[in-house]
Amino acid sequence: MGSIVPGITAVGGYVPDYILTNQELEKLVDTNDEWITSRTGIKERRILKGEQQGTSVMAVKVLQQLLEKSGTDPKELDAVIVATITPDYFFPTTANLITSEVGAVNAFSFDMGAACSGFIFALETGANYIRSGNYKKVAVIGADKMSSITNYSDRNSCILFGDGAAGVMLEPNAEGLGIYDTILRSDAVGKELIYLKGGGSVNPPTHQSIDAGLHNFYQDGKSVFKYAVTCMADVAAEIMQKNNLTGDDIKFLVPHQANKRIIDATANRMGVGPEKVMLNIQKYGNTTAATIPLCLYDYEDQLKKGDNLVLAAFGGGFTWGSMYLKWAY
Ligand code: UT7
Numbered sequence: 001m002g003s004i005v006p007g008i009t010a011v012g013g014y015v016p017d018y019i020l021t022n023q024e025l026e027k028l029v030d031t032n033d034e035w036i037t038s039r040t041g042i043k044e045r046r047i048l049k050g051e052q053q054g055t056s057v058m059a060v061k062v063l064q065q066l067l068e069k070s071g072t073d074p075k076e077l078d079a080v081i082v083a084t085i086t087p088d089y090f091f092p093t094t095a096n097l098i099t100s101e102v103g104a105v106n107a108f109s110f111d112m113g114a115a116c117s118g119f120i121f122a123l124e125t126g127a128n129y130i131r132s133g134n135y136k137k138v139a140v141i142g143a144d145k146m147s148s149i150t151n152y153s154d155r156n157s158c159i160l161f162g163d164g165a166a167g168v169m170l171e172p173n174a175e176g177l178g179i180y181d182t183i184l185r186s187d188a189v190g191k192e193l194i195y196l197k198g199g200g201s202v203n204p205p206t207h208q209s210i211d212a213g214l215h216n217f218y219q220d221g222k223s224v225f226k227y228a229v230t231c232m233a234d235v236a237a238e239i240m241q242k243n244n245l246t247g248d249d250i251k252f253l254v255p256h257q258a259n260k261r262i263i264d265a266t267a268n269r270m271g272v273g274p275e276k277v278m279l280n281i282q283k284y285g286n287t288t289a290a291t292i293p294l295c296l297y298d299y300e301d302q303l304k305k306g307d308n309l310v311l312a313a314f315g316g317g318f319t320w321g322s323m324y325l326k327w328a329y
Contacts, residue, residue, distance in 0.1 A: 005180075006130035006138075007173025007328030012065030013166035013297030014058045015046040015284060020162070029155035036159045041260025045162025045285030047147045054088035058165035059143035060098040066139050067102060070169040074102050078135035080109040081126050083118030083142045083289035085196070085316070086149060087111050094143065114186070115194075116256050116315025118142055118289035119167075120323050123311075124182040126170050141167030142289030149196055151216035160258070161217070162285035166293030177306060177328035183239050183321055190227065190318035194219040219316075228262050228314040233269035236312040239322040240270060247271030249308050251327075252299065256313035257281035257291040266312055288315070303327045 021044045022033040036042055048058060059082055067074055082095040095109035114121040119142035126140040143165035152158045170178075197203055198214025209215065236253065240246070250272050255263045260281055267277045278295035287294060292311055296303075303309075307327040314320040 004131050004133055005173045005176045005178040006127040006170045007178030008168045008325070009171045009328060010066050010069035010169040011166070011293065011296045011300050012062040012069065013164070013294050014061040015162070015164040015294070016048040016058065018047045018049050019044050020047045022159070025159055028152050029158060031155045031159055039259075040160065041281045042159065042285045043282045046164055048145050048163040054094070055084055055086050055143045055145045055165070056088045056094045056097045058145070058163065059094055059141050060101050062141050062143070062165045062167045063098050063102050063139055066167060066169045070137070070171070072137055072169065074104040075106055077104040077107040077137050077139060079126065079129055079138045080104065080107055081122045081138065081140050082109070082111045083114065083122040083140070084111055084144050085113050085115050085118065085288060086145045114315065114319040115317055116258060116286070116288050116291070117313040117317070117319035117321050118315070119292045120182070120311055120313050120321045121184060121319065123168070123179070123323065124184060127179045127182070130170050130172055136171060138170045139167060140170060141165060142291070142293050144288035144290055146217070146286070146288055149215065149217045151213060154216070156221055157217055157219060160286050162287050164284055164287035164290040164294055166290050166297045168293060168296065173328050175328070177326045179323060179325045181239055181243055181324045183235050185231070185235065185321060186317050186319045188317065190224070190316060193223045194316040225259065225262070227318060228258065229265045231318065231320045232256070232262055232312050232314040233266045235320055235322040236266050236310055237269050239310060239324050243324050245308065245310075245324070250276060250310055251303070251307035252276055252278050252309050254278045254292055254295050254309055254311045256315065257284070257295070258286045258314070262314070270310065305329055
């Protein structure tokens, strides 16, 4: 770790108003509330409705909150990083759009894609800008409109996802409270198990690609589950070991919200009880890059300066990672 510690000085979050319940899904596909609840922990998720409404609609609300809560003039902002796999467009990036919308005329901005691990990857990237000493205020946002790539006739996947955005402001912390350690991993062994095949340079959009469903999310749930449950628990245990932490030292595990069973396995492996696990999958489902910061947003009033948090994620690619940080306010 360098001498400059990047600390979180504000957290923001936004989910759309429309609530898609398990009961409503029962009318769309052959499923039921009992199956969804017992297999995933999800009860409802939020959906961004309306024409021409993209991920930036949610992300810009988060950026506005971050500026306000951290007392930052938009002109002071150095950088904006948006983790997303559902950008408004391939380009301009979603980060470019929201940075201009808030009048952050001196900031550079870009999107990052690491699927469900996107927020941790982006947070480590933002942290390194702060550690460099060249930048003082970096906003890191995870935002996904998963409903834009979900096939609502596929019961294997449509029950899982929701839309949302959340993020944090990073600044140098004089008290040494902030991001201490990060482990990031990726392995394309998952490329046939979880993917969006269409729309990129291999399968550009055609009538055939649309008919073949290539523009919808696909996963082999059972296979992904096996990797997720092992990799997320391993990487969470590894960062604890590396930093000599026991379950008693941890205030909260902040896990990616894909499946409550994966979260429970990670908590067990870390030796932390359910009271120390941030959980909101029941309300929002899997919002991909937004799950971890949405947890921080929901639990913000339970956090105190100096609290030890471990973030952990697993997602498409595969990508996975963990982060150890001390809450800064
Ligand atoms: O976030 C990024 C990474 N992604 C993940 O971490 C997700 C990992 N995977 C999972 O969370 C789980 O695999 C799922 C929640 C997606 C599925 O749960 P599962 O316990 O692995 O179920 P399954 O896919 O093995 O399916 C079991 C049964 C099947 O029926 P048969 O073949 O046993 O007769 C499915 O057809 O459940 C059936 N099924 C459903 N039944 C009711 C699948 N989806 C549904 C459904 N409602 N929505």
